[in-house]
Amino acid sequence: MIHLENVSKSYRTERIETLALDSINLEVETGEFVAIMGPSGCGKTTLLNLMGLLDTPDQGTLSLDGEAIGKQSDRSLSRLRNRKVGFIFQNFHLVGDLSVVDNVEIPLLYRTLSSRERRELAAEALGRVGLSSRISHLPAQLSGGQQQRVAVARAIVGRPQVLLADEPTGNLDSQMGDEILDLLEELNRDGGTVVMVTHDPRMAERAHRTVRLFDGRQVQ
Amino acid sequence: MIRKYVQLALKVLARRKFFTFISLFGISLTLLVLMVTTALLDHVFAPHPPEVHAGRTLGIYGVSVQSETGSGTGFLGYKVLDACARDLPGVEETSFFRLHGYVSLYRNGEKLRSFLKGTDASYWSILDFDLLEGRTFDATDFDQRRPVVVINRTTREKLFGRQSAVLGQSIEIDGRRFEIVGVVEDVPIVRIVAYSDLWVPYSTARNDDYQQQYRGDFMAILLAGSRADFPRIRAEFEARVAAMPPPDGFDVVRSGADTFFEFMSRQIFGDRMETSHAGRLRWLLTLLAFLFLLLPTLNLVNLNLSRILERASEIGVRRAFGASCGHLVVQFVIENVVLTLLGGLIGFLLSVLVLGVINRSGFIPYADFGVNLRVFLWGMLFAVVFGVLSGVFPAWRMARLDPVVSLKGSST
């Protein structure tokens, strides 16, 4: 599903150049649940952004669902993101101006669907995360766990093949964290590929396997 | 697709009340000023009754004379018009009239200042006054020098009230009695050709001295068959004036037939009769409108740019879920257009109110400003131009934000 070969990525600021990822080779199979662990600053988010086509590698090759990612235009990259990837962020990143259901509809806006179809799909996704009763609330009116469940609904509403979750439980207490992880496992059982960054070994245990990073490099 | 973005825009605007308020305030205020100004300009320059034929009317408004010692401009004397403005090729009807200026009328010992014009009979057929009572004067009145006067509604009401009959009554103007033959609707002061309180035949002047004057208080209007006749009318008139022997002590006499717009531009840019300034005035007005429009546009651009940071997370999220830069630009531009259209609507309603207040205040004599459809459409056009102008640059900046960076920010 996701294939990385010799992928490197560095960030240049005025003075220093940080090698965020150094020759990463990684294969994520379809239907797999992979955890990524490592200390802060080791490149986990960078890796996830590359997999989700939000960023491009400096070196190496990357392919998603068999499609090599090279010099596609912004439009076709956006399209691929829209169809194939669902993101869950550590700090939710819900749009505060929009209601819960409008937030969940965001990925559907960039497809050709009628507003009724969008509303139905969004309602269904919210049903899956158990938030049918909060459809027209604003994000600020929800608890942290509920907000992250909205984010999960938003990530799955477009039925992407890959879910990329960047510390989805990092800002939640353990009980709410477990709920989110239950959801991810359920989605994985339904055939979705899940890649999750986490600091928490307890969470990582629930994945099929764990990839460890240290200073931009893969360690065993 | 558009509907989707419009709905989205309305939601965002409803949530961002402060931003929306500030923006709407700026836009509607600017549009208000713009609409009031255009209503004013429209009122001055566009054909309105009684100048219904303004589109094919040329006016002879002034004369400039030059000598070795200097030059001067002023109103024309009858002599020049009589010699040069009659029977011009392409002209259907010609009218001469003079601006006597303010005279005093007395009613029950109380003084009333009124504007007096002396006209011929053609004046009443070229201009289409709204006749409320009686009649205007005709060629017979004029030729026989009958002391008749047409008054406007306000003068009638001030002198006689609304009820009693006025036709056949006489009033004393400048020590002579004139019989009132008609009452016409008031005309705003900005229409210098038609404006007055009292109109008498200029043939009733005490003596014929005016007929020998180069410079005086006369103007003329020429009703052409169509605008296409303007060039040859002008050329012929100018040639005739140039061929006239100049008055004693002067070398050159120049006059020209102008549209009212050209006349106004001459007033603004200088008084020489030989060059037209209409292009410059049009250009200046356009520039002023543009600069004026730039203010709220820049303000809105500024507001929008300052919101980029605030919306960074949203931009990152949308990018992550498949929005292309194009999608984002469209979204933000539509947000701005919706905002400015709303502002336009509010500005429009405000200008209806304000123009109504100006009309009723009597601040400008006999003003009758209306927000007509043309002005409204102009206003709306401005609003959209606004929206696009103030939306594109911030939108482009927003869309170009790196999603990776914008997603780094704090949570909602």
Ligand SMILES: Nc1ncnc2c1ncn2[C@@H]1O[C@H](COP(=O)(O)OP(=O)(O)OP(=O)(O)O)[C@@H](O)[C@H]1O
């Ligand atoms: N936009 C950027 N500009 C410069 N350097 C960056 C940028 N983004 C990340 N880095 C650097 O790249 C390295 C990897 O960053 P990354 O965000 O991937 O770490 P991480 O493993 O996700 O850390 P954390 O667990 O704290 O989220 C860090 O050293 C970071 O300073």
Ligand SMILES: [Mg+2]
């Ligand atoms: Mg990170």
